[in-house]
Amino acid sequence: MPKKAIWLIIFFTICFLLGVNLGDLDYLMNLGNTICLSCIGVG
Amino acid sequence: MTSFRWLVQTLVTLGTNSYLLFPFGSVIYQGPLKAVCHPGLNCYSCPAALLSCPVGAVQNFIGSWRMVSAGGLPQLGTMVLGYLGFIGTLVGRLPCGWLCPFGFIQDLLHKIPAPKFNLWEPLRYVKYAVLVILVVLLPLLLIDATGLGQPWFCKLLCPSGTLFGAIPLIILKPSLWQTLTFYFWNKIILLVVILVAAVFISRFFCRVLCPLGAFYSLFSRMTMVQLEVIAGNCVECQSCVRSCPTGVRPYEDPNSRECILCLRCLDACRFRALTFGLRHYAGEPETPDSGPTRG
Numbered sequence: 001m002p003k004k005a006i007w008l009i010i011f012f013t014i015c016f017l018l019g020v021n022l023g024d025l026d027y028l029m030n031l032g033n034t035i036c037l038s039c040i041g042v043g
Numbered sequence: 044m045t046s047f048r049w050l051v052q053t054l055v056t057l058g059t060n061s062y063l064l065f066p067f068g069s070v071i072y073q074g075p076l077k078a079v080c081h082p083g084l085n086c087y088s089c090p091a092a093l094l095s096c097p098v099g100a101v102q103n104f105i106g107s108w109r110m111v112s113a114g115g116l117p118q119l120g121t122m123v124l125g126y127l128g129f130i131g132t133l134v135g136r137l138p139c140g141w142l143c144p145f146g147f148i149q150d151l152l153h154k155i156p157a158p159k160f161n162l163w164e165p166l167r168y169v170k171y172a173v174l175v176i177l178v179v180l181l182p183l184l185l186i187d188a189t190g191l192g193q194p195w196f197c198k199l200l201c202p203s204g205t206l207f208g209a210i211p212l213i214i215l216k217p218s219l220w221q222t223l224t225f226y227f228w229n230k231i232i233l234l235v236v237i238l239v240a241a242v243f244i245s246r247f248f249c250r251v252l253c254p255l256g257a258f259y260s261l262f263s264r265m266t267m268v269q270l271e272v273i274a275g276n277c278v279e280c281q282s283c284v285r286s287c288p289t290g291v292r293p294y295e296d297p298n299s300r301e302c303i304l305c306l307r308c309l310d311a312c313r314f315r316a317l318t319f320g321l322r323h324y325a326g327e328p329e330t331p332d333s334g335p336t337r338g
Contacts, residue, residue: 005132008132008265009129009132012129016129019119020120022121023118026078027094028078028122032077036194036204040205042222
């Protein structure tokens with residue numbers, strides 16, 4: 001296994017867990033539950 | 044392998060866009076799965092979408108960084124960065140080749156009988172500019188009076204948003220016609236150009252404009268899995284090059300940033316000169332029967 005990849009996996013896992021604990025899940029769910037006006041070209 | 048990939052692409056595209064109650068409910072799916080990002084480009088405003096769009100999520104997180112209430116912490120969005128980085132480190136651009144619904148649409152369009160053309164190589168660098176400018180810089184720098192940035196990639200360019208989000212929503216809610224702006228017609232023109240280009244140039248959007256592919260490609264040379272060339276078996280017959288949808292020369296550069304790991308080259312090679320598997324660490328001894336490899 002390449003060492004660099006293992007360190008990156010550890011780093012990104014920490015990033016992921018940090019985000020989950022800082023409330024990113026709720027933010028993302030609220031975001032996904034609203035229609036993205038930019039996506040449909042309104043405003 | 045090719046038939047299996049078609050099956051996976053079909054199942055993922057249909058499976059992640061399988062909310063069929065949208066005509067009877069709140070137009071789009073609103074449930075716990077929206078806290079999960081799709082690994083490919085799939086607009087979360089698609090009425091049938093079950094998952095969130097990773098590029099839309101990144102832009103919205105970045106756009107909110109400067110709108111911090113007094114004493115509050117910005118919502119950094121490290122969860123999405125971690126998620127995408129984890130996927131990128133594990134498998135690189137494999138989601139582009141196997142899981143992305145918009146990539147699948149382009150593969151289908153390229154099946155239409157028509158003259159096929161090669162891409163002018165320097166155009167592949169445009170996607171890195173799209174990633175930096177539209178996904179990171181503009182949402183961060185162009186803020187409104189409340190301090191909120193806009194998702195400029197979604198607003199100006201995203202063809203997945205137009206195809207899977209805007210068009211179905213406008214059909215479902217005709218009242219939206221009254222509110223459409225220049226941005227909508229701009230995106231409709233771009234969508235047509237991108238879809239027509241996909242007929243003549245394979246994976247045009249993925250190779251030239253996709254910021255998600257650009258992000259995953261940053262990890263192409265250090266992923267846990269890799270394409271490997273068994274140099275002794277390769278006769279440089281170019282079969283792999285002709286089969287590659289992104290114009291890679293696998294026998295010269297099996298870890299190319301353009302490679303979406305669709306593995307069509309494995310099917311095309313009659314000499315078994317290509318393999319796909321776990322990447323070897325530089326210090327690991329090679330297996331006795333593997334022969335000299337490049338990868």
